[in-house]
Amino acid sequence: MGSVRAELLKLKRSSSWAVVVALPLAAVASGAGNTVLAGEPLTDGWHTLWMRVVVVYGLFPLATGVAVLGSLVWRADHRGGNRNALMGRPVSALEAVVGKLAAVAVLAAAMQAVLTAGVVAAGKAVFGLPGPLPGQYLLISVLIVVVCLPVAALQSGLSMLMESFAAPVAVGLAGSVGGLLLVLLRFDAVSLAVPYGLTARATQVGTGAFMDAGTVTVGTLASMAVWALVSTVLVTVATAALLDRRDAG
Amino acid sequence: MSALITTHGLTKRYGGRTVVDGLDLRVPEGCVYGFLGPNGAGKTTTMKMLLSLVRPTSGEVRIAGRRMDRSTRRGLLSEIGSLIESPPGYGHLTGAENMRLVQRLLRLDDGQVARAVRTARLQDHIDRPVRTYSLGMKQRLGIAMALAGEPRLLVLDEPANGLDPAGIDEMRRLIRRLTGDGTTVMVSSHLLDEVDRTADVLGILGGGRMLFQGTREELFARSVPDVLVDTFEPERAAALAGAWGAVLDAGTVRVPGLGERETARLVARLVQEGVDLHGVRRETRSLEDVFMDLTREEAL
Numbered sequence: 264m265g266s267v268r269a270e271l272l273k274l275k276r277s278s279s280w281a282v283v284v285a286l287p288l289a290a291v292a293s294g295a296g297n298t299v300l301a302g303e304p305l306t307d308g309w310h311t312l313w314m315r316v317v318v319v320y321g322l323f324p325l326a327t328g329v330a331v332l333g334s335l336v337w338r339a340d341h342r343g344g345n346r347n348a349l350m351g352r353p354v355s356a357l358e359a360v361v362g363k364l365a366a367v368a369v370l371a372a373a374m375q376a377v378l379t380a381g382v383v384a385a386g387k388a389v390f391g392l393p394g395p396l397p398g399q400y401l402l403i404s405v406l407i408v409v410v411c412l413p414v415a416a417l418q419s420g421l422s423m424l425m426e427s428f429a430a431p432v433a434v435g436l437a438g439s440v441g442g443l444l445l446v447l448l449r450f451d452a453v454s455l456a457v458p459y460g461l462t463a464r465a466t467q468v469g470t471g472a473f474m475d476a477g478t479v480t481v482g483t484l485a486s487m488a489v490w491a492l493v494s495t496v497l498v499t500v501a502t503a504a505l506l507d508r509r510d511a512g
Numbered sequence: 513m514s515a516l517i518t519t520h521g522l523t524k525r526y527g528g529r530t531v532v533d534g535l536d537l538r539v540p541e542g543c544v545y546g547f548l549g550p551n552g553a554g555k556t557t558t559m560k561m562l563l564s565l566v567r568p569t570s571g572e573v574r575i576a577g578r579r580m581d582r583s584t585r586r587g588l589l590s591e592i593g594s595l596i597e598s599p600p601g602y603g604h605l606t607g608a609e610n611m612r613l614v615q616r617l618l619r620l621d622d623g624q625v626a627r628a629v630r631t632a633r634l635q636d637h638i639d640r641p642v643r644t645y646s647l648g649m650k651q652r653l654g655i656a657m658a659l660a661g662e663p664r665l666l667v668l669d670e671p672a673n674g675l676d677p678a679g680i681d682e683m684r685r686l687i688r689r690l691t692g693d694g695t696t697v698m699v700s701s702h703l704l705d706e707v708d709r710t711a712d713v714l715g716i717l718g719g720g721r722m723l724f725q726g727t728r729e730e731l732f733a734r735s736v737p738d739v740l741v742d743t744f745e746p747e748r749a750a751a752l753a754g755a756w757g758a759v760l761d762a763g764t765v766r767v768p769g770l771g772e773r774e775t776a777r778l779v780a781r782l783v784q785e786g787v788d789l790h791g792v793r794r795e796t797r798s799l800e801d802v803f804m805d806l807t808r809e810e811a812l
């Protein structure tokens with residue numbers, strides 16, 4: 264699709280890449296740093312490290328980071344000329360919305376790749392953990408990218424409608440706090456249903472943290488992924504319908 | 513000439529304010545249509561409605577006879593290139609990369625992109641980041657982006673904005689070249705001078721209403737220049753001509769809005785009263801004056 268290819272081209276030299284690199288590396292640094300400073304050993308090796316880095320990252324920074332990315336990909340398109348050009352071309356509202364979603368999805372996937380690579384690097388270089396990162400965490404990394412999609416769709420839609428950088432980030436921040444509370448207060452079903460809660464739940468799979476069963480089953484992974492995809496489609500279609508009804512500028 | 517754009521009763525209201533009011537626009541195919549009006553007249557809003565960027569409160573837009581609305585916009589926009597408000601462009605990308613965006617969106621070949629860049633005279637700056645462009649270069653990039661799809665209709669909103677005299681002149685020649693290839697160009701401005709020499713048809717907007725639509729000759733003909741009466745007794749003559757709305761102006765008598773018959777009557781009356789006349793003439797006026805009068809009346 265032309266819109267997707269065009270949006271990917273806009274990512275070239277984009278300032279979004281700073282977020283993609285800095286946020287997960289900060290999570291790795293603080294998780295590893297706490298471990299070193301507190302002097303608490305990684306009793307269960309890779310699993311403990313994953314818990315201290317990725318679960319903490321998923322509780323809050325992840326959804327907020329996706330919100331920031333959603334605002335960044337829209338920023339230049341809120342300016343009068345670009346906004347008018349975007350909708351003044353023979354491109355349907357759905358194509359325009361899917362193009363933006365694809366851009367955020369690529370950034371979110373890259374952010375997860377940095378996070379996973381960061382965990383591996385810290386595990387090897389700082390803690391000298393034996394063997395490779397357990398394979399289940401690669402699968403869970405893919406799941407985390409998939410559950411970022413509904414947040415990306417929602418945040419991209421909010422950015423489009425609010426035509427502002429800060430306002431959708433504020434909403435994303437509030438959503439992240441809400442998702443965190445749902446997990447802390449152990450609202451099981453609701454935390455899985457809400458995009459900002461689902462990102463936290465996905466990062467906990469296999470760790471036994473909070474409401475997690477501690478085991479990785481195909482059923483858990485598949486149901487989370489399917490709901491993530493379904494909610495992404497729902498949000499995307501709704502956003503496109505709104506864009507189609509709205510006046511540009 | 514058949515009309516490429518027609519509107520019927522095109523109206524836009526924001527809150528309680530009517531900013532475009534019952535516009536019946538007619539843009540003939542293959543012409544340059546100069547869309548004029550002072551700031552806030554509603555030019556941009558009208559152009560946005562032509563492109564379905566903004567939905568009319570009432571009335572309709574037809575492009576090549578087909579109704580333009582949200583359900584048909586996609587098909588119709590494939591034949592329209594546009595530049596609305598400020599020029600588009602992504603500062604972190606080069607000119608060439610910005611063109612590639614359009615190429616991907618519209619599925620154009622390399623030749624079409626290269627031609628658009630050359631037509632807009634941007635080839636020397638194409639590999640620089642757009643954030644380093646001057647306003648004129650940005651404007652030209654916007655034009656190149658609008659041109660790339662080889663549209664049948666170009667809608668340009670104040671393309672000369674921020675250009676120096678040489679740039680304005682170049683823009684004029686560019687627009688002329690385009691119509692040579694059969695493209696219809698609708699170009700807006702708040703300065704008559706900018707479009708006067710390029711436009712075949714003028715549409716003058718004031719307070720959201722169409723004040724005039726036609727050729728520049730028709731515009732000239734529509735406005736009646738003031739009659740100036742030169743006499744040795746200006747005070748007495750002005751008093752006598754008071755019924756015709758005469759005013760004293762630097763020793764001559766000025767009578768605005770007087771037709772030929774009324775002028776004859778006025779002269780006969782003055783002669784009858786024994787006023788010594790030594791000249792009756794029409795004040796020559798520029799098209800600019802005519803335009804200013806037209807839009808000033810609306811502002812009152």
Ligand SMILES: Nc1ncnc2c1ncn2[C@@H]1O[C@H](COP(=O)(O)OP(=O)(O)OP(=O)(O)O)[C@@H](O)[C@H]1O
Pocket residue numbers: 512526531549550551552553554555556557558702
């Ligand atoms: N989204 C909007 N909401 C409310 N009012 C608006 C909106 N867009 C335009 N207007 C109003 O509509 C009127 C016409 O604006 P428009 O931009 O169409 O004028 P213009 O002729 O293009 O002026 P300029 O020469 O300054 O560009 C203005 O009074 C403006 O304030």
Ligand SMILES: [Mg+2]
Pocket residue numbers: 555556557597669
């Ligand atoms: Mg305007």
